[in-house]
Amino acid sequence: xxxxxxxxxxxxxxxxxxxxxxxxxxxxxxxxxxxxxxxxxxxxxxxxxxxxxxxxxxxxxxxxxxxxxxxxxxxxxxxxxxxxxxxxxxxxxxxxxxxxxxxxxxxxxxxxxxx
Amino acid sequence: xxxxxxxxxxxxxxxxxxxxxxxxxxxxxxxxxxxxxxxxxxxxxxxxxxxxxxxxxxxxxxxxxxxxxxxxxxxxxxxxxxxxxxxxxxxxxxxxxxxxxxxxxxxxxxxxxx
Numbered sequence: 001x002x003x004x005x006x007x008x009x010x011x012x013x014x015x016x017x018x019x020x021x022x023x024x025x026x027x028x029x030x031x032x033x034x035x036x037x038x039x040x041x042x043x044x045x046x047x048x049x050x051x052x053x054x055x056x057x058x059x060x061x062x063x064x065x066x067x068x069x070x071x072x073x074x075x076x077x078x079x080x081x082x083x084x085x086x087x088x089x090x091x092x093x094x095x096x097x098x099x100x101x102x103x104x105x106x107x108x109x110x111x112x113x114x115x
Numbered sequence: 116x117x118x119x120x121x122x123x124x125x126x127x128x129x130x131x132x133x134x135x136x137x138x139x140x141x142x143x144x145x146x147x148x149x150x151x152x153x154x155x156x157x158x159x160x161x162x163x164x165x166x167x168x169x170x171x172x173x174x175x176x177x178x179x180x181x182x183x184x185x186x187x188x189x190x191x192x193x194x195x196x197x198x199x200x201x202x203x204x205x206x207x208x209x210x211x212x213x214x215x216x217x218x219x220x221x222x223x224x225x226x227x228x229x
Contacts, residue, residue, distance in 0.1 A: 042219030
């Protein structure tokens with residue numbers, strides 16, 4: 001069990017650029033979640049996948065945000081035309097089956113700074 | 116919609132003293148409740164969880180929490196705090212109807228005095 005990996009750890013981008021983050025879940029976990037955490041706040045749910053199916057995406061913050069999990073393994077979160085308000089920590093988590101039984105495992109996050 | 120309130124933004128305790136972090140939730144049914152800890156610049160680590168059964172749950176690092184339905188609370192406790200417990204603590208409620216999406220409180224930052 002190597003844990004949940006996120007890449008990159010830090011990303012600085014100019015306003016208006018597109019960014020993509022990657023999450024590699026624990027290998028046997030079929031659920032994958034994305035959260036956003038702004039400074040001084042708790043994480044905020046964005047979207048989740050069960051295998052390759054994106055089952056909830058209404059919480060994505062705008063149509064500039066999109067996520068994929070094409071083969072049911074790793075996932076990517078893309079933000080198009082970044083804005084300064086997108087600066088935050090983006091957290092990925094995974095779980096096996098029903099997360100109520102097993103709990104989430106979070107990655108260390110990708111910190112995005114938009115300048 | 117569910118919500119979580121952590122009334123204390125900051126708490127400072129002396130090393131060796133007892134600790135209680137407050138959490139109040141709003142959820143329409145029997146809640147799934149969690150406590151996570153986050154060290155600076157890191158992800159979140161699960162301390163403990165409540166789904167059903169015994170209302171006093173034990174977690175890692177000597178933490179425990181008690182579910183009180185009548186008070187809609189799930190307070191976290193530790194009898195003797197260590198300097199390494201200094202971190203941010205988050206309470207969360209899970210929504211079983213949305214893939215167990217978690218709704219987090221705003222967090223409580225714990226500082227430990229020597």
